[in-house]
Amino acid sequence: MKTRNLKIVIAGGGSTYTPGIVQALIKSREKINFNEICLYDIDKARVEDMYLIVKYQLESEGLANEVNLSATLDPEKAFTNSDFVFSQIRVGGLKMREIDEKIPLKHGIVGQETCGLGGFSYGLRTIGEIIKLVGYILKYAPNAWILNYTNPETIVSEAVRRVYPNIRMINACDMTISIEETIARDYGYDRKNWIPIYYGLNHFGWYHSIYDISVDRDIMPEILERLKSDGLKAADFNAGDKTWQEAWDMLAKISTNFPGAIPNNYLEYYLYSEETVEKMNPEYTRANMIMDGREKRTKEMANKIRQHVDDKVLDFNFGEHGQYIVDMAVSILNNDHGRYMLIVENKGAIPNLRDDAMVEVPAYVGRNGVEPISLRFDIPDFHKGLMEAQNASEKLLVDAYFEKSYNKALQAFTLNQTVPNANIAKDVLDEFILANKGYWPELN
Numbered sequence: 001m002k003t004r005n006l007k008i009v010i011a012g013g014g015s016t017y018t019p020g021i022v023q024a025l026i027k028s029r030e031k032i033n034f035n036e037i038c039l040y041d042i043d044k045a046r047v048e049d050m051y052l053i054v055k056y057q058l059e060s061e062g063l064a065n066e067v068n069l070s071a072t073l074d075p076e077k078a079f080t081n082s083d084f085v086f087s088q089i090r091v092g093g094l095k096m097r098e099i100d101e102k103i104p105l106k107h108g109i110v111g112q113e114t115c116g117l118g119g120f121s122y123g124l125r126t127i128g129e130i131i132k133l134v135g136y137i138l139k140y141a142p143n144a145w146i147l148n149y150t151n152p153e154t155i156v157s158e159a160v161r162r163v164y165p166n167i168r169m170i171n172a173c174d175m176t177i178s179i180e181e182t183i184a185r186d187y188g189y190d191r192k193n194w195i196p197i198y199y200g201l202n203h204f205g206w207y208h209s210i211y212d213i214s215v216d217r218d219i220m221p222e223i224l225e226r227l228k229s230d231g232l233k234a235a236d237f238n239a240g241d242k243t244w245q246e247a248w249d250m251l252a253k254i255s256t257n258f259p260g261a262i263p264n265n266y267l268e269y270y271l272y273s274e275e276t277v278e279k280m281n282p283e284y285t286r287a288n289m290i291m292d293g294r295e296k297r298t299k300e301m302a303n304k305i306r307q308h309v310d311d312k313v314l315d316f317n318f319g320e321h322g323q324y325i326v327d328m329a330v331s332i333l334n335n336d337h338g339r340y341m342l343i344v345e346n347k348g349a350i351p352n353l354r355d356d357a358m359v360e361v362p363a364y365v366g367r368n369g370v371e372p373i374s375l376r377f378d379i380p381d382f383h384k385g386l387m388e389a390q391n392a393s394e395k396l397l398v399d400a401y402f403e404k405s406y407n408k409a410l411q412a413f414t415l416n417q418t419v420p421n422a423n424i425a426k427d428v429l430d431e432f433i434l435a436n437k438g439y440w441p442e443l444n
Contacts, residue, residue: 001143001367002083003333006034009082011133012089012150013039013071014046016294019314020322021086022054026061027323031330039071040078043093047071049302056305056313075133079140084329087133088149091126092439094295098287099435105282107424113286114152114203115269116418117425120397121432123155124409125439127401130156131163138164145332147172147325153202154391157343158358158398170328170370171343173202173360175264177320180210182248183262186233187226190214195339199350199379202343202360203266204390206383208375210262224259227252243286246279258382270386270417328365335367344372352378357391389417406443 008025010018018039025034039054041047051071058064072078079085090097100118105111112118130150137144146169150156157171176198184191193214198207212219232248234241250268255261258271268276297315304313324340331338342363346353349361349372363372379387396412399405406429413425433443 001333004033005036006032006083007036007038007081008034008329009038009040009078009085009144011040011078011085011087014041014043014050015088015090016298016316017088017149017321018050019053019057019316021088021325022057022322023316024322024326026057026063028326028330029063032326032333034083035066036068036070038078038082039069040073040075041071042073044073047073049299052302052305053298053314060314075136076140079137079144082137082141082144085137085141085144085146086149086325086329087130087146089126089129089133090150091122091129092436094287094291096125096436096439097122098285098291101285101287102282103431103435104418104428105277105280105285107428108277109420109424109428110269110273110277110418111280111282111285112269115266116273117413117416117428117432119152119155120413120416121436123152123394123397124401124441125436126150126152126156127159127398128441130160134160134164134167134169138167144168145170145329147328149173149321149325153343154204154358154360155394155397157202158394159401161345161358162398162402168369170365171358172325172328172340173343174321174324175203175266176205176341176360177324179207179251179262179265181320182232182235183223185235186230187223189219196341196362197375198341198360198362199375200264200360200383201358201387201390201394203264204270204387205264205360207262208377208379220262223262224255227255227262228259241289243289250276260380261383270390273418331365332367332369337364337366337371339363339373340365342370342372344370347372349374350379351375352384353387354391357387358394359387386417389415393417400443401441404441404444409443 039047039050055069058067097113100121101111104117110116148171153171153173180191193212195211197209199205209218210220231252234244247265251265254263301313343358343360346357346359347355361372363370393412393415396408400408413429414422419425
C-alpha cells in the first residue's frame with residue numbers, strides 16, 4: 001500500500017469530533033504522510049462549517065499549502081483514491097438521538113444513545129447506512145482501510161461482518177481509553193506503562209488485569225482499593241458536566257459491589273437501570289446538552305471564521321478520541337503491531353463464549369490488519385451470563401434488520417437487560433417504528 005501522500009477521508013466529516021481527528025493527524029504528520037483530507041457528509045450546512053474550522057486549523061499550523069482540503073456530499077469524489085477512511089457517521093443526527101433517549105424514558109426505562117432500547121433504535125437506523133457507506137468505499141477505493149468509530153459498534157460490526165466478511169475494516173471505541181486516562185490521571189499513574197487485559201462487548205466489559213511495566217506487577221488490586229475508598233473525579237474539561245461525575249461514581253460503585261474487576265462505566269445502565277433512570281431528565285437528555293453545548297459552540301466558531309473575528313476561535317477539548325484512531329492508521333502503515341482494544345469476531349479469543357460473538361478485546365494492528373489476543377482463560381459465569389444475553393439480543397436485532405422481522409425485533413427488545421417485561425418492550429418498539437419511519441426497514 002501507499003505510505004506517502006495519503007488521502008484521508010473523514011466520513012461524517014461535519015461531526016464536532018472532526019477537529020480532534022485533524023489535530024491528531026497534524027500532530028502525527030511525521031508518522032502518517034498525508035497531503036489530502038476530504039470531509040464527506042450528507043449534511044451540507046454542517047460539513048461547510050467544519051470545512052471552515054479544519055481550514056483554519058491547517059492555516060494555523062502552516063499547512064494550508066501542503067494539505068489539499070475538500071468537503072463533499074458526493075461519495076465518488078470523496079472516496080476515489082482514498083487510503084484511509086475514518087467513519088464516524090450519525091444517522092439521523094442529534095434530533096434522532098434525542099428521540100432515542102426520550103421514548104424509553106417516557107416508559108420508565110433507560111434512554112441512552114448506545115445502551116438499552118435507544119441504542120437499538122440507533123442501531124437499526126445505522127445498519128443500512130453503514131453498509132451503503134462500505135459499498136461506496138469498496139467501489140471507489142477497494143484497497144482503502146476503514147477505521148470505524150460509528151456507534152453502536154457491536155451492532156454495526158455484526159451487520160457489516162455478515163455482508164462484507166473480508167472487508168478491511170477495524171472497529172474501535174475510545175471509551176476504554178477514557179477509563180484508563182481517568183484512572184491514571186486521578187491516581188498518579190502513567191498509562192503508557194500499562195498492559196491491560198479487557199474483555200466484553202462494546203460498552204459492556206471488564207478489566208481483568210492491568211500490568212504496569214514500571215513496577216513490574218499487576219496494579220489492579222491497588223486500583224480497585226482506590227476506587228472503593230476514593231472514587232474517581234471527572235477531568236477538568238468535564239468538571240461542569242455532572243453526568244460525567246455520575247458515570248465515574250457509578251463505576252466505583254459497580255467495582256465495589258462486584259469486586260475483582262474494573263467495569264466499563266456503561267454497565268450502570270444494565271446493572272442499575274432504575275437508579276440511572278431516576279437521575280435522567282426525560283425532558284432534557286444528553287442530546288439536548290450536546291445541542292446546547294458542543295454543537296452550538298461549533299456553529300459559533302464557524303461564524304467567527306466567516307466574520308474574520310480576531311479572537312481565539314477554536315474551543316475544543318481534543319482528548320484522545322482522534323489520536324486513538326490516527327495511531328491505528330500509523331500502526332497499519334508502519335506495521336507497528338500496536339496494541340488496541342478492538343471489536344472483533346470472537347473465534348476463541350474468549351474461550352468460553354460463542355465464536356461468532358463480536359467482542360471487545362486487546363488486539364495487535366499491523367499491515368495485515370487485526371490480530372486479536374486470546375485471553376487463554378475462561379471468563380467468570382457472571383460476566384459470561386450478562387454478555388450472552390446482551391449478545392443474543394444484539395444478534396436478534398441484526399436478524400430483524402436483514403429479515404425485516406417484527407418478531408425478531410420484539411425478541412431483541414424484550415431480551416435487552418434494561419427492559420423489565422415484554423409489554424414495555426412492545427410499547428417502545430411500536431413507538432420507535434413510527435418515530436423511525438424512513439430510517440428503519442419496514443418490519444413485518
